[in-house]
Amino acid sequence: MATSATDRLKVTVAQFTVACEPERNLEIIDDLAAKAAAQGARLLVLPEGLIARDGDDDAFAAAHAQPLDGPFVQGLRRISANRGITLMGTVHIAGDPDDADPDEVGNVSGNTVVVSENHMANGPAPEKPEKERAETGSAGQEPAVGRGSRVSNMFLVIRDGGIAASYRKLHLYDAFSAWESDVVRPGNELPPIVDIDGWKIGVMTCYDVRFPETARSLAVRGADAIVVSAAWVRGPAKEYHWALMTAARAVENTCYVLACSEVSKRNIGCSRIIGPLGEVIARAGNSSAEMITATLDRTVLVEARRSLPVLENRRFADPQLR
Template sequence: MRVALGQFAVSKVWQENADICTKLMRDAHAGGADLLVLPEGILARDITDPDIVLKTAQPLDGPFMTQLLAESRNSDMTVMMCVHVPTGGQRVFNNLVTIRRGEIVAQYLKLHLYDAFAAKESTNVQPGGEIPGLIDIAGLKLGLMTCYDLRFPELARRHAVDGADVLILPAAWVKGPGKEAHWEVLVTARALENTCYIVAVGECGERNIGASMVVDPLGVAVVRAGEGPALIFADIDPKRISHARAVLPVLANRRFARPELAGTTA
């Protein structure tokens, strides 16, 4: 599977962001990608306005997703990104949406909200309540995560136990003391401890670190971006997964049960 990572700085204006995404989709398709992963919160971003997610949220049949869905009809490439959508209440959902051939094929509502480092995502965002199922692309099984989920190993392990070969992580990792190191350590750990590839795509710009990367099942960074806009590619090799699980059989050796979401049997 060939994956493209589309890193960019999200604007205050949804139309500008939709146009950037459309171009990234065309360029990723031209580069032979089976999958394009975009960052978290790509509808709009304004570091001076913490309530922008409420003001700019759109339903999945709104103009932002309508434009991206129209573009996706032009290829068989799968595209994943996070957008804020209305809940019908006072908050919004942070929704990881998967599209293919003009259709929405999967959704994941972010479980772990970023209430840390003086931020409080839960003020405006309602958490999801279900573990997402795996998605099949090019013969591989993919597990979905979003940004702050990275700090909680249970979701990644659940995906691996359920059969995931690759973990997908759109993010908007906020800058701060040590935060770049946290990102690299945690992305690498989730790949290595689960013998999965991880595709981690970060927003760049004034607030966020960028640093999108693909790490293989033995903890090797296959490709990485810097702090500016970028479109980078990596090849996911099933033989590398098989090799990692043969020499490092942590999934077979584990003694703990399959992780479950608290308060549910999902």
């Protein structure tokens, strides 16, 4: 039987140290996109918090949030258009994303957005966030927006110069003495699934991976693969947690997992591409910038789900938000 173009999808996961300067980060991402596209990758997965980051300041990334139509996201859109590759990663967005032009951003809220060679579809706008949070301080240069209100940690899917889908981080990192909710407001929609060249790709952000329901909600809606964009903080057993949970999310849902973490003195790197039975196909180290590339194979996916039909055998109801 002949292999169709949609039976395989080449993907690249790229970890690096996010700089304090947004312009420098755009330069890094452009270089990564050029290299990934040259290898034939159709998707480039990037870390969490791409605009700016300071490893000594927990609130730095949120303090340097920009509007959805600001220069950083515009730069990502240009890179995607110029390099001919889909970009996935998160940015901190200032203001109310509900005010964005619906023609500029898709939020699929459980639907599927088609991201193929010649088509992008946008879904409905997200619901209003429940409330703002109190002011929090942080060191660093003057942010693009004033401090005092929480921002959105928004996962973006950017293709052909447009925003194909977006997702506000559902589970905020209020753990291990960190309080992300001091500066970020949570999303209140299930993460989306996008269609890239016939592959249904679900998305999650960092701490989301600790909640099996997040991945299961994607799998029961048909995800073939799940992308995790993260800045996974170093600490006792944290590399083990990352390896364990990314593999678990893959095997318990018989899907590929593409997990990218920033690598820095604060965050572990250790990015990975995992097969649908939990096997590690490609992995990066914990000390330096690195790109890993693999080809997702539908034959492997179908065989995994035939031999381990957990999605068919399950007896629990589909996950729901509370």
